[in-house]
Amino acid sequence: MTITISDAKNHVNEDVTIQGWMYNRRGSGKIYFLQLRDGTGFMQGIVTPQESGEEAMAEAEKMTMESSCRVTGTITAHPKHDDVFELQVKKIEAIHIPDEEYPISKKEHGPDFLLDNRHLWLRSGKQWAIQRVRNTIINATYEYLNQNEFIKIDAPILTPNACEGTTELFEIEYFDEGNAYLSQSGQLYIEAAIMSHGRVFDFGPVFRAEKSKTRRHLTEFWMMDAEMAFVEHEENIKIQEELVCHIIKKVLEVNQKELKILERDVEPLKKVEAPFIRKTHAEVVAELKEMGSDIEENHDLGGDDETILTKKYDKPIFVDRYPAEVKAFYMKRDPNDETRALCVDLLAPEGYGEIIGGSQREDDYDVLLKRLKEHDLSEKDFSWYLDLRKFGSVPHSGFGFGLERIVGWICGTQHIRETIPFPRLISRITP
Numbered sequence: 001m002t003i004t005i006s007d008a009k010n011h012v013n014e015d016v017t018i019q020g021w022m023y024n025r026r027g028s029g030k031i032y033f034l035q036l037r038d039g040t041g042f043m044q045g046i047v048t049p050q051e052s053g054e055e056a057m058a059e060a061e062k063m064t065m066e067s068s069c070r071v072t073g074t075i076t077a078h079p080k081h082d083d084v085f086e087l088q089v090k091k092i093e094a095i096h097i098p099d100e101e102y103p104i105s106k107k108e109h110g111p112d113f114l115l116d117n118r119h120l121w122l123r124s125g126k127q128w129a130i131q132r133v134r135n136t137i138i139n140a141t142y143e144y145l146n147q148n149e150f151i152k153i154d155a156p157i158l159t160p161n162a163c164e165g166t167t168e169l170f171e172i173e174y175f176d177e178g179n180a181y182l183s184q185s186g187q188l189y190i191e192a193a194i195m196s197h198g199r200v201f202d203f204g205p206v207f208r209a210e211k212s213k214t215r216r217h218l219t220e221f222w223m224m225d226a227e228m229a230f231v232e233h234e235e236n237i238k239i240q241e242e243l244v245c246h247i248i249k250k251v252l253e254v255n256q257k258e259l260k261i262l263e264r265d266v267e268p269l270k271k272v273e274a275p276f277i278r279k280t281h282a283e284v285v286a287e288l289k290e291m292g293s294d295i296e297e298n299h300d301l302g303g304d305d306e307t308i309l310t311k312k313y314d315k316p317i318f319v320d321r322y323p324a325e326v327k328a329f330y331m332k333r334d335p336n337d338e339t340r341a342l343c344v345d346l347l348a349p350e351g352y353g354e355i356i357g358g359s360q361r362e363d364d365y366d367v368l369l370k371r372l373k374e375h376d377l378s379e380k381d382f383s384w385y386l387d388l389r390k391f392g393s394v395p396h397s398g399f400g401f402g403l404e405r406i407v408g409w410i411c412g413t414q415h416i417r418e419t420i421p422f423p424r425l426i427s428r429i430t431p
Helices: 004-008 055-062 111-116 123-145 189-197 231-253 256-261 279-291 303-310 367-372 381-388 404-409
Strands: 015-027 032-037 041-046 067-077 086-096 169-175 179-182 199-207 220-229 277-280 319-320 337-340 344-347 353-363 394-403
Touching: 004 015, 004 041, 004 086, 015 041, 015 086, 032 055, 032 067, 041 055, 123 199, 123 231, 123 256, 123 394, 123 404, 179 256, 189 199, 189 220, 189 231, 189 381, 189 394, 220 231, 231 256, 231 344, 231 353, 231 394, 231 404, 277 279, 277 404, 279 319, 303 344, 303 353, 344 404, 353 404, 367 381, 394 404
Parallel strands: 041 086, 277 319
Antiparallel strands: 015 032, 015 067, 032 041, 067 086, 169 179, 199 220, 220 394, 319 344, 344 353, 353 394
């Protein structure tokens, strides 16, 4: 009977076959410990002359790191560790034994070497764990949104203009139509769908051409954008809070094994419960100045500001009502203070910083047209977006999260490049 390693607990004292890879081997001619991986988990196979036979011993001796194989034996419970199982090997069938030494050994390797070999580095235990947590975060996002009346609407990746007026986009020639750009966000397009479906989201790759080398930036990354009709600022914040709590709960339920491999302290994650901390931008600026920052009242928060602020708290922080002058044209203004936007950024604790940005959107045609002109944006380019305010406009809000930033925070990784299978950085487009 062929089983997966994840199912081993249901087959104790049974003879089974595991199909996978030997990623390491310890021992000598008297006993071998095979470290096996099959995609669902990891298991140790024990090979001895007495229990396994000389033929299995000979096969174990031949195999090198990352040999693929089918290994048959009896599942036993580990004598010292609960919920850990081993395979008492009886037979080994090598499928492929590499002809050369595996490039990634147990010794320390620099980040450039590991990124050059990213196609192989993905097999390592910590990288395996990160991608499994990423998968849970994606599934938890879909689950929450599907349970709350959202449907998925796919936004285009090729766009005729920038979403927020920035020039830091990848530009391409688009046949006879002139220049086009790789999308930085699907937000504006899925806004069009709320008049049809009420609540919608998209989830896909987006692109930024800014020449940033920080640990928080990629040039290609994945974003989830959500837009909601008849949802105003306060309800928008509540939905973001519920979504993050749902994601954390799912990861803690599903990925204990992965978090252990990552040596992630889960106690801070257990503290992520509603309500989150909430502060105005003005309050945060005053607090940061007391902590030694040189931030000015009308500035956006920088990466260093976010780091020192979020190291102070053990819960996510909503920073509310930024100066309108540093935010996008489509954000509705605070009716009590026209200099402030009805927007909020969610900052993850432990120094991780921004993971979500959202706002109430401007729903008045004349006001939105005025904002476009203030930002020196083309009325013609955004005529279709203005049309949404001509025909049945309603109060509406939305937000977007950066998947890799959430993965990095939950996994406790120090650099965002490890949170995506094949990172694209300003100096890297391979493998």
